[in-house]
Amino acid sequence: MLFLQLRNELRKLFGKPRTYIGFGVLLLAQVIIVLLFRYTPASRGMVRQLSSAGIDASQYITCLTVATVMLFPIAFVLLPLYVTLIGGDLVAKEAEDGTLRMILSRPITRFRLLLVKWLAGVLFSTLLVLMLGLVGVSFARCFFPWGGLFAFTPGELFSVRNAADGCWHYFGAHVFLAVKAGTILTLAFMFSCFNVKPAAATILALSAIFVSAVLMQIPFFRDLQPWFFTYYLDVWQSVLMQPVPWWKVWGSLSMLTGFNLTFLIIGATAFHLRDIKS
Amino acid sequence: MIELKNVVKLFGRRAAVDDLTLTVPRGAIYGLLGHNGAGKSTAIGMMLGQVWPTRGEVRVGGHEVTSRRRLALQKVGAIFETPVFYDYLTGWRNLEILSQFTGPTPPARLREVIELVGLTGREQSRVRTYSHGMRTRLALAQALLPNPELLILDEPGDGLDPEGIHELRQTILRLNREMGLTILLSSHLLNEVEQLCTRIAMLNRGRKVFEGPLAGIRAGQHWLRLRTGDFAAAVTQLRSAGLITNDREGRLIEPAPDTGADQVVRHLVAQGMPVFEIAPEEQTLESFYLTQMKDSREPKTP
Numbered sequence: 001m002l003f004l005q006l007r008n009e010l011r012k013l014f015g016k017p018r019t020y021i022g023f024g025v026l027l028l029a030q031v032i033i034v035l036l037f038r039y040t041p042a043s044r045g046m047v048r049q050l051s052s053a054g055i056d057a058s059q060y061i062t063c064l065t066v067a068t069v070m071l072f073p074i075a076f077v078l079l080p081l082y083v084t085l086i087g088g089d090l091v092a093k094e095a096e097d098g099t100l101r102m103i104l105s106r107p108i109t110r111f112r113l114l115l116v117k118w119l120a121g122v123l124f125s126t127l128l129v130l131m132l133g134l135v136g137v138s139f140a141r142c143f144f145p146w147g148g149l150f151a152f153t154p155g156e157l158f159s160v161r162n163a164a165d166g167c168w169h170y171f172g173a174h175v176f177l178a179v180k181a182g183t184i185l186t187l188a189f190m191f192s193c194f195n196v197k198p199a200a201a202t203i204l205a206l207s208a209i210f211v212s213a214v215l216m217q218i219p220f221f222r223d224l225q226p227w228f229f230t231y232y233l234d235v236w237q238s239v240l241m242q243p244v245p246w247w248k249v250w251g252s253l254s255m256l257t258g259f260n261l262t263f264l265i266i267g268a269t270a271f272h273l274r275d276i277k278s
Numbered sequence: 279m280i281e282l283k284n285v286v287k288l289f290g291r292r293a294a295v296d297d298l299t300l301t302v303p304r305g306a307i308y309g310l311l312g313h314n315g316a317g318k319s320t321a322i323g324m325m326l327g328q329v330w331p332t333r334g335e336v337r338v339g340g341h342e343v344t345s346r347r348r349l350a351l352q353k354v355g356a357i358f359e360t361p362v363f364y365d366y367l368t369g370w371r372n373l374e375i376l377s378q379f380t381g382p383t384p385p386a387r388l389r390e391v392i393e394l395v396g397l398t399g400r401e402q403s404r405v406r407t408y409s410h411g412m413r414t415r416l417a418l419a420q421a422l423l424p425n426p427e428l429l430i431l432d433e434p435g436d437g438l439d440p441e442g443i444h445e446l447r448q449t450i451l452r453l454n455r456e457m458g459l460t461i462l463l464s465s466h467l468l469n470e471v472e473q474l475c476t477r478i479a480m481l482n483r484g485r486k487v488f489e490g491p492l493a494g495i496r497a498g499q500h501w502l503r504l505r506t507g508d509f510a511a512a513v514t515q516l517r518s519a520g521l522i523t524n525d526r527e528g529r530l531i532e533p534a535p536d537t538g539a540d541q542v543v544r545h546l547v548a549q550g551m552p553v554f555e556i557a558p559e560e561q562t563l564e565s566f567y568l569t570q571m572k573d574s575r576e577p578k579t580p
Contacts, residue, residue: 004382008375015367098362102420105326105356105430106379107348113379276328278319278358 009120022082062147063140087188088202125181133174159242176236190267285334296484309471310464312481355421359433365406505555
């Protein structure tokens, strides 16, 4: 039964045209970034950085590197936006439309309903991230050769890997990016369980993420970073580091598991206590 | 089939339902009447486990709804005032999705119910292309899918044209007579309730002001319509003779127990008052409803 109900939730999710807005915009962003890299002098800065480190740049201006470069802006801005849109809709939109009353006249427990909806949301966000990685590297391959992976963020990350190793780390980063997407979805889902409009649930989740991210960036709060929720969302970047700080990766995963459970418990409690009225 | 015992639902300080006790017997078509905000939908919400009662006990099919919701709702179907669906999906897909919250439903059962409500041929169209009447039929189909023993209909005729209302009425009667379904019908349409229901309850500001069989309301009518030269003078005469106990609207009298219309006429004629007409006043559900609502609003004198 759980499988049937999950399949139905996915049918509802993928039957809605607005679900594809996220996919569409993310693909568009990838296309624009690849074309800018290919047809403007944007890659010169990368060549300079590699040359100054004594590395043959021609080995690393590749589809893997360009796909990784695209990942950063998408993971920071677009992904949270689209995942919260979906997460905020999951319960609140059904309550607003009235279909939730129809469902809850059936002999299904509220907890079971939430579980099915959350699983569908997590599957959606995982699929979105995996598609992002696959399309990103495939499209970049149309304009750039296959080869090593160069990942760089100022002051935090500088790594060069051969193609085989780079490919694994590129894939690994997406697996952990899916965890980030799932956590953001769970946050929006929690707000969606309250008696609020879907837009309010999305805005509340985005506000929580952006406020946390902004506070984390204030130089005086550097020592407090581990207290902010968004600190652990960047776990996917650690997988691109050389060497990978696995202690930090597993620590972040544990914290994210705790956050997810907390969001789910708060959301489920709020939903359970609510009166569902037209 | 449904039992509410001393149920109270508070929203803040306001009591949406106040000490409500009612019983819907198996096999009945039970009407729930009341003005907007009288507490009908809240009461239905509590029967379906969507609204938590503040106090009291709600049982459906013998099971306490708050603690044993799954058992209580296993054989229940419900329709709400505005039938809403996933408009971007087909009627068939909507039925599949909703029915699987109850249990696995074979396609043959879906086809059977679609045929029963007269949607055959349109089940593969998206719901956004359906008329209001078709949506109501789809709502009825989803309610009938789990082979219910109890059907809860919350304002099902809202927005339907006269043909649609007639069709819905016939369907409800058929479901009750042929399939033995117990039906709880909440409606503003007193005429509909009068034609359908065997028993009714009236709510006013969350409180039950009447519960009883509809036949009893008709049988209990005892007002006489009196047309005479001077109604006020006639009433004074009849009161002093102890032949009536009440009067209203300047045209109706309530005879004293064991007093017939013939005695009233004889007395008035003996007093020299012409009687142009005397006849039993046909009490409609509407007049009974309005009287009950008026009485329940008036402050009670000790």
